[in-house]
Amino acid sequence: MTALDTGAAQVAVPVQPVRQRPSRRRRTGWSGYLFVSGYTVLLVAFGIFPTLYAFFLALTNDRGQFTGLNQFVKVFGDYRFLPAFLNIGVYLVMWLASLIVLTVVVAVVLRSRMKPGLSAVFRFLYYVPGALAGVASVLVWLFMLDPAVSPASWLLESLGFDSFAAVLAPGDLPVIFVLIAFWTGAGGWIVVMYGALNNIPDEVLEAARMDGAGPWRSAWNVQIPMIRKWIAYMAILAFAAGTQLFVEPQLLQTASLGRVSPTWSPNQLAYVYAFQHGDFNGAAAISIFLLALGLLAAGLLVTRSDLFTVEES
Numbered sequence: 001m002t003a004l005d006t007g008a009a010q011v012a013v014p015v016q017p018v019r020q021r022p023s024r025r026r027r028t029g030w031s032g033y034l035f036v037s038g039y040t041v042l043l044v045a046f047g048i049f050p051t052l053y054a055f056f057l058a059l060t061n062d063r064g065q066f067t068g069l070n071q072f073v074k075v076f077g078d079y080r081f082l083p084a085f086l087n088i089g090v091y092l093v094m095w096l097a098s099l100i101v102l103t104v105v106v107a108v109v110l111r112s113r114m115k116p117g118l119s120a121v122f123r124f125l126y127y128v129p130g131a132l133a134g135v136a137s138v139l140v141w142l143f144m145l146d147p148a149v150s151p152a153s154w155l156l157e158s159l160g161f162d163s164f165a166a167v168l169a170p171g172d173l174p175v176i177f178v179l180i181a182f183w184t185g186a187g188g189w190i191v192v193m194y195g196a197l198n199n200i201p202d203e204v205l206e207a208a209r210m211d212g213a214g215p216w217r218s219a220w221n222v223q224i225p226m227i228r229k230w231i232a233y234m235a236i237l238a239f240a241a242g243t244q245l246f247v248e249p250q251l252l253q254t255a256s257l258g259r260v261s262p263t264w265s266p267n268q269l270a271y272v273y274a275f276q277h278g279d280f281n282g283a284a285a286i287s288i289f290l291l292a293l294g295l296l297a298a299g300l301l302v303t304r305s306d307l308f309t310v311e312e313s
Contacts (some may be wrong), residue, residue, distance in 0.1 A: 057284035107193035232305035
């Protein structure tokens with residue numbers, strides 16, 4: 001009860017108890033769990049569970065008996081194992097170097113040295129090849145790399161490639177796969193890097209100009225350091241995708257009638273183990289080697305770039 005002074009008398013007015021509503025933070029928390037629940041279910045079903053099953057296969061034989069590290073020793077001793085990982089290593093070095101350097105440079109040019117309308121047109125054109133499926137992009141490049149039918153046959157012949165077999169020389173395969181990967185994947189990352197550059201406050205760039213920094217010095221000393229986490233994120237995903245190279249060498253191997261090795265990449269070697277030899281345990285061991293390689297590289301990039309460090313505002 002509370003008393004109100006009406007001038008003549010005090011009137012007692014009952015006070016209704018105030019109901020406590022759920023806090024906004026609690027509602028937001030449940031909403032967050034709801035949004036991530038779908039992805040979590042898919043991650044467990046198609047990510048974590050298959051990984052655990054691969055570990056089980058890699059540590060057992062075809063009868064389900066525990067064999068320890070025997071499967072890993074077996075595949076490591078295969079004469080095709082080290083060449084396959086060496087091939088993918090050369091490809092990854094070339095792929096990551098070209099991707100990081102060229103996408104960041106192109107994004108900086110589009111953001112700082114080009115009018116917004118023209119920049120939007122170029123971003124769209126860069127992104128278009130990414131709309132093609134992996135198989136379709138490889139088929140396009142098969143057409144482009146054959147001097148007999150390619151519209152760029154004059155360029156291929158000037159480089160000394162007078163036949164499709166000459167183009168598919170073993171030493172040239174990493175370059176071909178990098179060209180295919182860059183053509184299909186770089187456009188999307190250019191858009192991502194452009195968006196990251198847009199997050200840099202204009203006041204920061206204006207302060208750099210007032211300090212006498214030109215466009216390229218501003219890019220090197222201000223813009224690129226401020227998007228280093230995005231660059232690390234791109235490198236992690238590109239590395240993970242690069243270790244899984246399969247479609248490109250497999251289609252080239254088929255199109256060249258066996259001129260490309262059917263075990264050029266580790267994924268191809270795992271495919272041969274599983275579906276030609278019926279050795280799923282050995283294939284699982286190769287997949288674990290690839291998983292360990294990807295986790296090691298991701299761990300190094302995350303720790304070196306402070307990817308998950310929250311900066312105090």
